[in-house]
Amino acid sequence: MxxxxxxxxxxxxxxxxxxxxxxxxxxxxxxxxxxxxxxxxxxxxxxxxxxxxxxxxxxxxxxxxxxxxxxxxxxxxxxxxxxxxxxxxxxxxxxxxVGYSVLDADNDRLVNQxxxxxxxxxxxxxxxxxxxxxxxxxxxxxxxxxxxxxxxxxxxxxxxxxxxxxxxxxxxxxxxxxxxxxxxxxxxxxxxxxxxxxxxxxxxxxxxxxxxxxxxxxxxxxxxxxxxxxxxxxxxxxxxxxxxxDVPVEKHVLYDTVPELIAGVRHVGGEPRCLQLYLDPELEPAVRASAADELAESWRSVEGDRVWVSTRAEVIADGLFGDVDPRAESRIGDVIVAARKLVAYYDSRDITRSGRTMIGQHGSxxxxxxxxxxxxxxxxxx
The missing domain is CATH 3.40.720.10 (Alkaline Phosphatase, subunit A)
Structure with missing residues (x-):
């Protein structure tokens, strides 16, 4: 948590x-x-x-x-x-x-703020x-x-x-x-x-x-x-x-190489030390909440004490974003993964390797x- x-x-x-x-x-x-x-x-x-x-x-x-x-x-x-x-x-x-890149739900896309x-x-x-x-x-x-x-x-x-x-x-x-x-x-x-x-x-x-x-x-x-x-x-x-x-390149973690860490994920927002994972918005609310719980548990199981992990419902209840305006709620990831150790999370499918040369990092x-x-x-x- x-x-x-x-x-x-x-x-x-x-x-x-x-x-x-x-x-x-x-x-x-x-x-x-x-x-x-x-x-x-x-x-x-x-x-x-x-x-x-x-x-x-x-x-x-x-x-x-x-x-x-x-x-x-x-x-x-x-x-x-x-x-x-x-x-x-x-x-x-x-x-x-609510982050570096977040979900624009109306247009089903990530936006860089x-x-x-x-x-x-x-x-x-x-x-x-x-x-x-x-x-x-x-x-x-x-x-x-x-x-x-x-x-x-x-x-x-x-x-x-x-x-x-x-x-x-x-x-x-x-x-x-x-x-x-x-x-x-x-x-x-x-x-x-x-x-x-x-x-x-x-x-x-x-x-x-x-x-x-x-x-x-x-x-x-x-x-x-x-x-x-x-x-x-x-x-x-x-x-x-x-x-x-400062996060050295040998501390970069390629999360997409572990299938359960991206199961059901439609968009990956946030930044390397604070991922915001978004599920399919067409899922029924109860199904989506259950899927978020399962995804969060997968991250906890695989990454252990390298990360803090919470669902959107949990971070809102804990007040980490302050009071949340209903218009902003969908911009928060269904699951939040914040780096606890000196690591940063990247997607190896990104052929541009965007951000991989960055040494100083933040977000967590x-x-x-x-x-x-x-x-x-x-x-x-x-």
């Missing part, structure tokens, strides 16, 4: 919502003081464990990461689900982005909740999202950043400079700044690589310089969408993937 990871402390869902409430001088879940500007730095792939283990390469951030400044991310530990949680203040089951947006998967209807940026609009608080130009018009941007003015800035230095310009040109605002570099380096080389360490050092220097120039009343929170683990429930930093700077420092 998948372990319950329901945090009683601050959550990723509280971060941006609390920032808006800070600007509005309202009580908030993070107990942030009143601010004129609140900046959220979202560092893709920066797990708390990795930051602490490489503290010598990030002296500024590590020195400001107290034990209480580590929070839970979301399950699955993947970017689309986590950023949507940050920007809507709601759990994946509520906003509907990072880049698979099309006319049948509209951002304004697929993502089910209003964003914090839209709430800011209602309160006459300017909202800005700063990221590279390549993401400015993406489907995910329209789904999770709606209500914010998108500011394109390609290099890390340019993004921090853009944030400073927003602060200087407005009386108050909430600002979201996205940092992709560490996640990209981890996927390509691993988080233990020199490339990843170099990106961490650049980030640390940029944040230190930005924080050092903040004027009074400007608060900053640095957090992440998920952490990451380990502390390394789920625990993320919440560094408080400027007016939010403690």
């Amino acid at each position: 998948l372990p319950a990871r329901i945090s009683r402390g601050p959550r990723l869902a509280d971060v941006l919502q609390s920032c808006l409430q800070s600007v509005l001088a309202e009580p908030n879940a993070l107990s942030l003081p009143q601010s004129s500007h609140a900046v959220v730095l979202l560092v893709d792939g920066l797990g708390a464990a990795a930051l602490r283990s490489r503290s010598g390469h990030a002296r500024f951030l590590a020195s400001r990461l107290a034990k209480s400044d580590v929070i839970e991310g979301v399950f699955p530990a993947t970017t689309a689900a986590a950023i949507a949680t940050l920007t809507t203040g709601s759990a994946p089951g509520e906003h509907g982005l 990072l880049k698979g947006w099309d006319a049948q998967m509209r951002p304004e209807s697929w993502q089910l909740r209003r964003t914090v940026f839209e709430q800011a609009q209602d309160a006459a608080v300017p909202a800005f999202a700063i990221g590279t130009a390549r993401y400015a018009d993406s489907g995910l941007t329209h789904a999770v950043l709606r209500g914010a003015q998108y500011v394109s800035a390609d290099t890390l230095e340019e993004r921090f400079a853009a944030a400073q310009r927003v602060i200087d040109s407005t009386e108050r605002a909430i600002i979201y700044l996205y940092v992709a570099e560490l996640d990209m380096a981890a996927h390509a080389r691993g988080w233990e690589s020199d490339k990843w360490l170099g990106e961490l050092e650049k980030l640390d220097a940029a944040v230190a310089a930005f924080a050092g120039g903040l004027r009074k009343g400007v608060g900053v929170l640095l957090t992440a969408d998920h952490g990451i683990v 429930l380990s502390d390394e993937e789920m625990r993320i930093p919440l560094v408080r700077l400027g007016a939010f420092a403690r």
Whole structure:
């Protein structure tokens, strides 16, 4: 069974919502003081464990990461689900982005929630909740999202950043400079700044690589310089969408070579450390539930303690996706297989070998993937 990871402390869902409430001088879940500007730095792939283990390469951030400044991310530990949680203040089951690739039941297909947006998967209807940026609009608080130009018009941007003015800035230095310009040109605002570099380096080389360490050092220097120039009343929170683990190629498991692990499976979604298995949607509900139970038991029997396995009914009952909107329920796999050991699951029938070169991976429930930093700077420092 998948372990319950329901945090009683601050959550990723509280971060941006609390920032808006800070600007509005309202009580908030993070107990942030009143601010004129609140900046959220979202560092893709920066797990708390990795930051602490490489503290010598990030002296500024590590020195400001107290034990209480580590929070839970979301399950699955993947970017689309986590950023949507940050920007809507709601759990994946509520906003509907419940994984990396998930079932679009109406069209009997898998859709990639990072880049698979099309006319049948509209951002304004697929993502089910209003964003914090839209709430800011209602309160006459300017909202800005700063990221590279390549993401400015993406489907995910329209789904999770709606209500914010998108500011394109390609290099890390340019993004921090853009944030400073927003602060200087407005009386108050909430600002979201996205940092992709560490996640990209981890996927390509691993988080233990020199490339990843170099990106961490650049980030640390940029944040230190930005924080050092903040004027009074400007608060900053640095957090992440998920952490990451390195999985060597010899730890890749080709699940399709064991017939009982794909018996009755129509689609395999999710990602290598968190598979979402979908059965034939035409099955009668009772038959489908029984088939899901049998498939889950097959995975438990074959893979043993290398995985956590649960059916859709079990994960919903356990609250791992939060409250689940009925419109999002079919997007969750009939069976969820989350890697417990340092392994990743692939289909040998995929002739493109997609993803097999990826070293840094995430998606599952380990502390390394789920625990993320919440560094408080400027007016939010403690």
